[in-house]
Amino acid sequence: MAFHFHSHSQFLLFFFLTAGLALLFPSTAEPHLTENYYEKTCPKFNDIVQQVVTDKQIATPTTAAAVLRLFFHDCVLEGCDASLLIASNSFNKAERDHDTNVNLPGDGFDTIARIKTSLELQCPGVVSCADIITAATRNLVNMVGGPHYRVSFGRKDGLVSRADRVDGHYAKTNMTMSEIINLFASKKLSVQDMVALSGAHTIGFSHCREFSNRIFNFSKTSDIDPTLNANFAKGLKNLCANYTSNPGMSAFNDVMTPGKFDNMYFRNLQRGLGLLSTDQAMMVDERTKPLVDLYASDEKKFFEDFAQSMIKVSLMNVKTGKHGEVRRRCDAFNNLKT
The missing domain is CATH 1.10.520.10 (Peroxidase; domain 1)
Structure with missing residues (x-):
């Protein structure tokens, strides 16, 4: 299509109108994410x-x-x-x-x-x-x-x-479940996303200071958190005995299969083997417990939901x-x- 302008002022008017439209309707050429984005520029x-x-x-x-x-x-x-x-x-x-x-x-x-x-x-x-x-x-x-x-x-x-x-911006181990759910909601992540993503704790470790309050002087009536499996708590106390002088001391988040990504983390929660208080709290909160039980019994469903939540985060x-x-x-x- 060709445009013919009879005067310089007509050209300027056309220019400013089109420039204005460009501002109203930004270019759709803005690059979008694609799976094969590097196919030509970096094939390896x-x-x-x-x-x-x-x-x-x-x-x-x-x-x-x-x-x-x-x-x-x-x-x-x-x-x-x-x-x-x-x-x-x-x-x-x-x-x-x-x-x-x-x-x-x-x-x-x-x-x-x-x-x-x-x-x-x-x-x-x-x-x-x-x-x-x-x-x-x-x-x-x-x-x-x-x-x-x-x-x-x-x-x-x-x-x-x-x-x-x-x-x-980050969940802390001393937060209530409502605080954590609200934090995830502020990132447009649902309760289901939160529970599924928590399953990432099936691998990795946490430093003793992150759960020391559960195994040392928990309350006036109990030295350890009663929601913790007693034998597990005893083992953690031995492991973390010197954590104040050795802050690098840590424990696996999943004591059963620490190097394998599976649904054992959720099965552990059912047995009082959750390391962090925020993990174990999902086992008692009515908003999260059904999802914990679902993922503990159905690894395939956990994997599906985890994958979808990871895509959302990405x-x-x-x-x-x-x-x-x-x-x-x-x-x-x-x-x-x-």
């Missing part, structure tokens, strides 16, 4: 991610849990934008150095850095750290026995990472187009500013 993306996580998981069996935790902690704050990977500098205390995140296992950060290094050699400046976290998490969950679910790519890395934004507040960047290295913004 999936192979490289798989190779690195396989090597790392074999060498360090806690890697899957570490990366899964990293994924959650990244996505629930600024969205899935790798803001958690940014290192602090003299101008900015980044979110990874907030008290909530400072004890995240180093294996998670190391795994993502290794993948990024390999990808930069293969296709420099193409794959975002945010997409690496998403892909690595899915592959590792599947590698240790969990469901394989489809994820899309095309995220950009965020441009903000501040420790002073962290408070109020799409939280995703940055695309000019709202982010593809970092050259995952721990620093490209322009090195805060």
Whole structure:
């Protein structure tokens, strides 16, 4: 279609009208996430991610849990934008150095850095750290026995990472079930999402300080939390006896099959073998108990719901187009500013 203008003023009028329409109806060319996003720009993306996580998981069996935790902690704050990977500098205390995140296992950060290094050699400046976290998490969950679910790519890395934004975004072990449910609801996650995602505790570990109140001086009438299995509590007391002088002391979240992604976590809750008070509380709250019982009896249903909830989390507040960047290295913004 050709437009003919009889005067300069007609052209200007047309220009401003079309510019105005463009503002009213933004371009639909904004990149959307797709499963094959890197098919042409970095065809070995999936192979490289798989190779690195396989090597790392074999060498360090806690890697899957570490990366899964990293994924959650990244996505629930600024969205899935790798803001958690940014290192602090003299101008900015980044979110990874907030008290909530400072004890995240180093294996998670190391795994993502290794993948990024390999990808930069293969296709420099193409794959975002945010997409690496998403892909690595899915592959590792599947590698240790969990469901394989489809994820899309095309995220950009965020441009903000501040420790002073962290408070109020993460569930804490001293929260009530209502507080946790409300926190998840604020992220557009349902009670079912919350219970299914809690099943991630089927792998990994927690530090003794996170559950010490359940095994030492619980109340005036009982040294241990009565909802804890007595023999389990005794074992935890022995394990964590010196936790104040050795803060690295920890216990597996799932004492039965700690390295396998399965539904044992929910079966443990039914037997008083939940490690954290917030875990065990799901067994008594009427909003969560039916789901705990369902997942304990039906692993397939747990896997299906966990996969759907993980996909929802992976799409939280995703940055695309000019709202982010593809970092050259995952721990620093490209322009090195805060």
